[in-house]
């Protein structure tokens with residue numbers, strides 16, 4: 440059975456940064472990228488707040504470069520998803536793609552978080568067919584059409600302004616009478632004339648036919664039910680941390696975020712560390728994910744030296 444010194448799970452900013460540090464420290468890391476190499480950042484376009492890029496940087500390019508940087512120092516980057524773990528004793532046992540079992544002396548979990556959906560049957564029915572959780576991936580298909588974005592956070596505002604550039608009209612469906620988003624993002628929305636915010640509204644149903652989405656039925660807080668006519672329905676209501684496969688062994692909070700110890704990336708299992716969005720319900724930025732990937736790799740180095 441293959442025995443790996445430092446196994447990193449996840450190919451986002453946290454995982455790649457951990458791989459850069461671990462490979463430079465001579466830990467011969469192996470990184471499994473999972474289903475979404477590059478992580479959530481690949482669902483956006485330009486990153487303007489990552490330090491070192493005064494003009495902004497293409498998100499996919501940033502991830503490709505982080506990956507290449509890790510590979511340059513010898514990180515072994517592989518396609519594959521961890522489908523089961525046994526953290527009951529060291530070396531830890533991990534199953535890749537439900538078939539290959541490998542052993543690892545130390546593990547960094549950097550599996551990120553996944554977009555949430557409302558859970559409506561009609562939303563499921565049209566998923567992948569005009570219902571999307573990624574405006575930057577799918578917005579292109581709705582040029583000069585009318586669409587709706589659900590949510591009132593930074594993601595929703597960002598996606599709505601992005602779509603407003605492409606689409607004829609963008610409705611924002613916001614369940615309260617205020618945004619959760621930062622002032623800067625709210626300002627962007629206010630300054631975009633083809634965005635209409637529908638306050639105090641919840642989606643009852645996504646409407647459509649064989650051709651895809653044709654509208655949405657909304658209910659306002661005062662009880663009024665009404666339909667809007669749209670061609671695309673975008674979700675931007677937050678994320679679910681990808682921690683399920685570890686839960687038998689690893690402590691998580693009530694929302695599924697992995698609990699780490701104070702300023703450290705240590706989990707409740709000695710030798711298993713967590714970095715990035717899977718353990719961060721608060722900041723969830725590429726730069727903070729990268730920083731925690733760095734911390735986790737440095738901690739693994741110390742751990743392996745002392746064991």
Ligand code: NDP
Nearest residue numbers: 590591592593594595597614615619675676677721722723
């Ligand atoms: P948030 O959790 O910040 O916002 C989620 C939004 O969706 C809220 O408006 C929430 O409403 C709404 N919502 C949640 N569940 C439902 C539901 N079932 N029905 C309707 N609406 C719902 O998530 P984001 O993804 O927007 O942001 C996550 C983090 O990433 C934040 O910290 C944000 O600041 C950050 N971010 C930063 C960016 C940047 O700096 N460029 C870009 C994007 C995100 P309510 O407010 O009522 O709870």
